[in-house]
Amino acid sequence: MSSAAPADGTPVVSIEGVTHRYGAAVALDSLSLDIPSGRMVGIIGPDGVGKSTLMALIAGSKKMQQGKVSVLGGDIGDIRHRRSACPRIAYMPQGLGKNLYLELSVQENVDFMARLFGLSATERPVRVKELLEATGLGPFHGRPAGKLSGGMKQKVGLCGALVHEPDLLILDEPTTGVDPLSRRQFWTLIDDIRAGRPSMSVIISTAYMDEAQQWDWIVAMDAGRVLATGTPSELMERTGTKDLEKCFIALLPEEKRSGHVEVTIPPRAEGKTEIAIDAKGLTRRFGDFVAVDRVTLTIERGEIFGFLGSNGCGKSTTMKMLTGLLPPSEGSATLFGQSVEAGSIEVRKNIGYMTQAFSLYGELTVRQNLILDARLYHIPPEKAKARITELVEQFGLGPYLDALAGDLPMGLRQRLSLAVAVLHGPALLILDEPTSGVDPVARDSFWELLVDLSRQQGVTIFVTTHFMNEAMRCDRISLMNAGKVLACDAPQKLIDGRNAATLEEAFIGYMEDAIADAAPGGTGAASRVAAADAQLATAPAPTESSGIRLRIDRMLAYSVNETMQILRDPVRLAFAFVGSAVLMLVFGFGITTDVERIRYATFDLDRSPESRAYLEEFAGTARYFAQTAPIRSAEDGLKRLQSDDISLVLEVPPNFGRNLRRGSGPEVMAQVDGANTFRGETVSQYVQATQGTMLQDPASGLPIVPEKYTAKFQDRYMYNPTFESVYAMVPSVPPLLLILIPAILMAISVVREKELGSIINFYVTPTGRLEYLMGKQIPYICIGMINYFILVAMAIVVFGIPIKGSFLMLTLCTLLYVTVTTGIGLVISTFVSSQVAAVFVTAIITLLPTVQFSGLLQPVSTLSGRAKIIGTFWPTTYYMHASKGAFTKGLGPDLLMQDVIFLACCIPILWAVSTMALGKQEK
């Protein structure tokens, strides 16, 4: 099949005048480019020049703003072409494991991709197993993707990309942050795959220029434009340079190169032997996992010491132990002879630290960042001012003093970080990957500052990096892998020691020695992949004829995927189930309008039989009134009311009995605590009602005749004969919780994918919008239903409130309601972009109409104006009716039918809105 390669004449990708902006920033600037097919094409350039944007546009995952991109013979901006072409394209976005689901295992991740591309249930396990074997991931198939090393994550990503045999493979910085051995294995793998499928075109971007040396064709990019294209040898010849990095610098426009000089490192002065860092057998365990395993180091003052290793090899953990951030599990470390105990303030004054990510306050200006640091190190103000002026000049920060640190370009930020780290004149600088994401010119000027600090000021520098050429500049380096130091010496000596040509080769050599006795890695994979490919090529390709089944299958793939993710995230799981149970208890017991056992005191100034009989009547209604010690004086009464000891004082004036017998209408004064207005109102009414009953009652012992012309009221408290809040409240809780929790969880689940990047799988696979939305919705509908059963069980068991009406009908109503509420979550998720916003926007949007306008506190029939309109259309109103109806009113199916119909009508509307609002491409 090698002869089937298309003619070189037709480009696989052709770009015409593409411009792409993010706000005011221009990522791509009217770029035009033809990429030849059947080749291994590299796009090189530092971070932020528009490589990733270009790749995403080619893959069709990002929405085109201006220009035209043709891929595989059609316009990728055209939705029909994209739909037919996307099964032939594979795209792996930047970032280690960005499109993976970190909670899912290796196998589940690859299997999910296979399902999205419509591989059948019989094909999938075979294909997935073959790919995993070929990439050496076989032994780790059950491990969650989040717990893999960077190199392994990238291999999983590659398996996911290759599962459907693409004609165009797009890899965005696949090896950034990956250790050299995995990197080499990765490229071998790509070569093997290409050997098996020579017609496949591969487009790769990278920030490591040296990698691109072997590739067929290079596109050098800077500031959204193409600098040059051609084979690597052509380019180097044109610029008269020997390697691509120098070639790239030579290609840069004049103004960017100005001031760039080759970094030269003067030798260290001999004779100084003071020890700066002395670590002995440092070990750190997290549970079973050994992050750092017996690291022993000795570093002299003024030395530049490099720490070389991949992401997750234990570099950062070692540094944290050296700085006292993390106590070691075993071993000890001293800095300048002092022990680094966690919390020893004196030692920390000698350290300057620069973390991997930019760790200054982006919302403060450059000057404010520097001043804050000076203050925290207690440098006297005048001295601090002088020092800041000096540093600003030395680091060239003058023009940016009042700019926000967060607005600076990467190179300047790193310089600011360094300025902050050395502000207090530390004897030791610890720099954690200070130059990642910085372009080669800025990187060199950064190193000049380091060299100056080391050689001129005698500062010891401890630096980690994964750039080999940076490591070469260190006095000594140690190679680290899987928590162990493999070797430690001057870089040249390490190379010579292994008879290697480059440091990378030497590193790989040491790594292979270290894992020699471990399980064999990904070597010899070539033939197996090729075989797998060949075998699959003979298998019938998935056809589009069974369209409906494919769609349902993809939808279910998303459901299964989502379910597994929820099951493995304890916080979301707890919120989903424990949350509703807790809130049910709080609402059921906490929101009660019952006013009972009112503490009151009497103030009887009459002490006649009549006054006693009058007051006796209150003591007799024990459900409402609880008598406390009588009051002696008016002040005493006020004081007890003030301190909330009692809520009511009944004061009977002197001569009450006599006046009553005379019929001259004596007064009784009731002083009510009105601080809480609702409670005060209720207490007043109880007092009135109690007296009212007393006056009608001939047996009250009072010398009065019942009035003429009064009607007797027979109160019929329907649905709640004892008139207790709990009967009204508990049936109202499910409508509230079944909107709040499912809607929030639903909104988060979609927005989470947007935030973490796995939504790319939706953009670049044939998954339809409705399939995606419904697939994600199904698990949350299930959660909602389980919640419903929990709530019903609690209502019956804990609160003793049975369902009097039709349970089956209520369950049907609930199913529809939960579909509606998750639908509301979906609609919201299409408009917001961060998880926090998803939570708060959903909470605000759902809570107000649910609490105020749906009949929870006030019946909808008593609302007016806009409130009534909202109440009439808000779905909770109908479910509230159904829930109260079924629980307390004992309504049958016929009376719930109206609710069912309304809720059922909401569902397609919500689907339509969210489908329309959900983009099939990134903006």
Place this chain on the structure above:
Amino acid sequence: MTSLLNIFWLGLKELRSLGSDLVMIFFVAYAFTGAIYIQATGTSSEVNNASIAFVDEDQSALSKELMNAFYPPRFQFPETILPTDVETTMDEGRFMFVVVIPPRFQADLGIGRHPDIQLNIDATAMQQAAIGANYIKNIVNSRITSFFARTDKVAREPINLVIRRLFNPNGEASWFTSVVAIINQVTLLTVILTGAAVIREREHGTLEHLLVMPLTAFEIALAKVWANGLVILVATSLSLYLVVETALQVPFTGSAALWFSGVALYLFFATALGIFLGTISRSMAQFALLIILVVLVLQLLSGGSTPVESQPIALQYMTLFLPSRHFVSFSQKIIYRGGGMSAVWPQFLMVAGIGLAFFMYSLVLFRKSIAVTK
């Protein structure tokens, strides 16, 4: 001394960061002004626009007179329905109250009997049902009396019950709800501000940076406590003077200084809670979910929404450990009842105690979490 300075500078940085977050400032400003005003004026425990129907089996002048006694805004104009429709219309939720006037009602009253009126109440509408039922009874009985007396003069009762509502003579709901609204906003916003500050520092890696400096976890945490606490304290006092006292005309009976000392104590607890939640949640999203759970519990069980005395006894003991309950309690005592230190010291002590315990616990967790971050 150096420690105090550190706390001061760090807190100042905290204020600067917040100052540049316009969305958050807007949110705080709105929460303490507009939101409180709306909540205070929008809700009421009064009966309003209640739906009512009559079954008139008497068809007399009196029954017509009774039906005319109900009109907006308190009630909707009554409808007349058939006796057989009582159940169904109430099942559908069309009416909250149905009054059934029996046959021979007027005649029976005229000869000195006391005929029964049936009052059907939809008891699932708790808050309005009881109060509304009482209104109906009072209205009906006073109409009957004036109907027979052929006069509008209200007959004198044999005992004249004088009800004096202390601390809020006119029973204006906004007095109570506005203060409760402030209390709820204090809880919510303090926790969000402080917790978000912790998470933001951790996500941006600046926390690590601080920890390598000669600073202790205690200083970092306390700086967050005072800075965020101060912001909320200022917002609270502005809200109290501008919205509650000026716009809503709620009188402040007790000592403002005493109340603000109480608020400061409560803020100590709330900021500690924010640090705690910010520490245990791994991301902003988890934090947001936790806030919903925790803050709802704090707000609903504080006695601000419904009286603490109405909770089941066992729950009342449990809510003693909620500082928000004590906050509501001492606020009522100081603001409405004019209570002094002698009346509120137990609440102050509880809030301070719980706040301190929580702060200590959060500090330990905070320190641990830093050690584990990778």
